[in-house]
Structure formats: C-alpha cells, structure tokens
Amino acid sequence: MDNKIKELIERSKNKDKQAFSELFDLYYDRILNYVWRRVLNVEYAKDITSNTFLKVLKNIQRFECIEEASFNGWIYRIATNEINQYFRKQNRYKLIIDDENNLFDLGDDNKAAEEIEKKIDNDKYNQVLNKSIRQLKPIYQDILHLRYFEEMSYKEISEVINKNETTIRVYAMRALEDLKVILNNDANNFLETYGKY
C-alpha cells in the first residue's frame, strides 16, 4: 500500500480530521464515478457514495492494513455492497445519516445532474454497453466494471469480490464472452442504430 495512504489511515484511526479529509479527496471522484457508472442515476450515485464514505468513517478503526492495495479493495468492497443493496432495494434505497443535525441538502447539484443525465441519454456507447452489462450475472457486472472502468488488477478485484484471483480471471473471461453474446444477439439493431462497434 502507498505509504501516504497508510499514514492517512493510521491518522484517521486516531481521529485526525485533516487526514480523513485528504483520504476523502483521494477517493471521492473514483468512488462517485464507479457508482454512477453502475447505477446511471445521479441522485442515487450521490446517496450511495455518501453512504460508502459514512461507512468507511464508521469502520475505519477496525480496518487493518494487511497487504498492498488492501484499502483500495476495502473501500471498493463497501461501495460494491452498497450498489448491490441499491439493486436489491431500488427506490427503497436510502441515505443513512444518523446525525439529524447533519442532514444536508444536495439540491444545488440539480443543474449538474440534469446535464449529466442529458449527456448519458446522448451517449450511445454508454447506453448500449450499460444496457448489455446489466443483463449479466451480478458478479460478472462487478468484475467488468472493476476491471475495465476502475482498471483494477485481478488481485485487487479478488479483494473486493472476496474470491480468489484464479476464479476472478475465469469469471472475467466468461463475463466478456457473455457480453459478446448479448451484444451479438442485438447486433442488427445495434448496427442499424449505432454503426459498427
């Protein structure tokens, strides 16, 4: 693990605000984009990202740096669990803020959210790819997103998914094969609409 991150984690465990703030800055955009790609809904992406960081803070004292990249694996595991909860609960998924004095209004981002939604609507690759990925088994979805969007190594993915590296490699191959079948099944429609991929 990066020594800087290790140091920030240790300081955060000792309730050092500045350290946790730096850790947050390092991971916020990565987690937000990972979540957003999975759910393709800005409001839920915000809630899931918020819950992920609240859980990181709540559990950081229990986190132990065992080996390289373990924090990365840990934070993505929390985010992935939250995403899977969202898929299970859908519109029943809620933001968890236990401190009522700290409830925050996120309305100011409405304009940004609208622009993002509009951009996705116009983005043919995003539409097609995500629609196809969503037809895969949940674990295949996790693996493809972590591998190709988050550009994680198989070892890191194995920490997130909690399966061994060989299994992850096999699943990744199967996921790509299944994705290809899904895309090919819809090939005519796809080619007519979007051109050759």
Added chain:
Amino acid sequence: MENIEQIFKKVNNDRIELKDHKNKLKSVLMNNKYFKEEESGWDWKLTISSLSFSSLLILFAYIHPLAYNNNQQVTSANDAKGGFYYTLISSKNASPSTGEWNNQEVKIIQTVEENSRAVYYFNKQNILVNSQVIRNNK
C-alpha cells in the same frame, strides 16, 4: 473481445464531477460524531471498579487486624471466625491453589467475574498479603 474492450475505453473517458456534493459530504463527514468523541485511552468502568475494590481490600487489611488487637491473636481469630480467607474460599466462583509470592509460600484464591478475575494471596496465617485484578482478554 478487443472491440468490446475498445467500447469500454471510450465509455471510460466520461467522468462526472459533483463539486457541491463533494463539499457537502466532506462537511458532513468532518462534523461526524466520530471526530467529536474523546479518545479514551483507559477503560474507566474497569478502573473505577478496580479502585473501589482495592480501597475495600486496603480498608479490610487495616481494620480487620485492629479489631482483634485487644489481646486476641489475629491468626487464631481469623481461623476461628473464618475471616476474609474463609469468606472467599467458601464463595462459589473461588478456585484455590498455592504458589510463591515475595519469596514466601502463599495460598492463592482466584475469583472470576464476567470481564475480570481477582487474585488474592494469603500467607500461612491466612492473612491477605497481596491482591490484583486482571482484566480478561476479549
């Protein structure tokens, strides 16, 4: 497969940015009760209970021999009336043994509580010579 990977790469260039959400979430996190809790380096419950117990023991060690100081032999009085040693040894959670403390043979009685155990050392005359409270490992 290569074509699919290319699509991933194209899509991967799209990233979103939500500065307002980021700032507000950070503020929520920084004001979280986690940072407001005083870090306690010691277990105050255990400390208070240990101190109270130790005070009682010290009090007992001073008062008990004095109570029998009027020409009575402390040892025989202890034996005859039972004393702290006999009170302890007759309790359900006491486990007696023998050992050595401060270069003298002692009788040891351990009593086990939920989160701790107390060890008492008595000399041959059943007078308490030392005691300690040990917290059980979780």
